Amino acid sequence: MLNIQTVTKSYGTFKALRGVSLQAQGGEVFGLLGPNGAGKTTLLRILATLLRPDGGAVTLAGHDIQADPEAVRRSVGVVNGGMGLPARLTGREVLRSFAVLYGLSRAQADARIAELDDRLELGRTLDTRAGDYSTGMKQKVVIARAVLHDPPVLVLDEAASGLDIFARRTLLDFVQATRAPGRLTVYSTHVMSEVEEVCDRVAILHEGALVTVGRQADILAATGERSLERAFFALVRPEVSRAR
Numbered sequence: 001m002l003n004i005q006t007v008t009k010s011y012g013t014f015k016a017l018r019g020v021s022l023q024a025q026g027g028e029v030f031g032l033l034g035p036n037g038a039g040k041t042t043l044l045r046i047l048a049t050l051l052r053p054d055g056g057a058v059t060l061a062g063h064d065i066q067a068d069p070e071a072v073r074r075s076v077g078v079v080n081g082g083m084g085l086p087a088r089l090t091g092r093e094v095l096r097s098f099a100v101l102y103g104l105s106r107a108q109a110d111a112r113i114a115e116l117d118d119r120l121e122l123g124r125t126l127d128t129r130a131g132d133y134s135t136g137m138k139q140k141v142v143i144a145r146a147v148l149h150d151p152p153v154l155v156l157d158e159a160a161s162g163l164d165i166f167a168r169r170t171l172l173d174f175v176q177a178t179r180a181p182g183r184l185t186v187y188s189t190h191v192m193s194e195v196e197e198v199c200d201r202v203a204i205l206h207e208g209a210l211v212t213v214g215r216q217a218d219i220l221a222a223t224g225e226r227s228l229e230r231a232f233f234a235l236v237r238p239e240v241s242r243a244r
């Protein structure tokens with residue numbers, strides 16, 4: 001479903017990605033974990049065709065990001081921190097206008113909006129103007145907009161940041177419920193507890209390179225640690241970890 005091969009990316013002389021390779025399958029919630037500046041957003045922007053890699057190759061849902069970026073865009077929904085909503089439109093209006101872009105009829109759009117209302121508890125968000133939204137309301141509509149066309153791959157980049165416990169719970173439950181054969185969610189964050197809760201396999205990225213990738217239980221067993229946070233330190237700073 002997602003195949004990333006030795007991807008490199010530099011900003012000027014700074015190497016943000018130093019040859020990252022990983023694979024993720026349908027049916028998985030795949031965690032991308034790393035501290036600020038690890039290169040997570042850079043990697044996600046590359047696989048969503050928002051940024052070109054300097055080297056390497058990526059296929060998503062069977063499509064090559066360089067050869068067929070349009071097909072990749074149809075196959076992926078992206079949620080990141082920087083996505084705004086038009087302040088004057090209600091959530092329903094935002095979703096209906098995006099449905100037109102995705103080629104859905106009004107009936108199809110309204111059926112899909114009703115389904116997402118149920119799954120994301122959009123409630124009064126649908127008929128409130130985006131300018132009056134709380135952070136949680138905004139994020140729910142942004143997520144609904146990202147999955148409106150029912151893409152097989154969903155990319156969430158720090159999607160829970162700024163959310164209160166209720167909105168975060170809705171998001172994590174949505175991610176859990178979205179797990180299905182033929183569907184992949186890539187969940188990127190620096191918050192280890194979110195990954196521990198929702199992800200099957202995890203890749204840990206540090207300074208542009210992959211430190212490890214595997215099932216959480218296997219990473220804990222290999223490092224002899226009891227949490228991903230401790231495993232992370234054991235992997236990237238073994239001398240600090242041993243001293244604790």
Ligand SMILES: Nc1ncnc2c1ncn2[C@@H]1O[C@H](COP(=O)(O)OP(=O)(O)OP(=O)(O)O)[C@@H](O)[C@H]1O
Pocket residue numbers: 011014016034035036037038039040041042043190
């Ligand atoms: N357009 C850019 N120009 C120069 N440097 C950049 C640019 N975008 C990102 N970087 C640098 O590349 C590195 C990786 O950034 P990236 O945003 O991919 O990391 P991240 O793991 O997503 O971290 P965060 O959680 O802070 O967003 C950082 O050191 C960042 O400063």
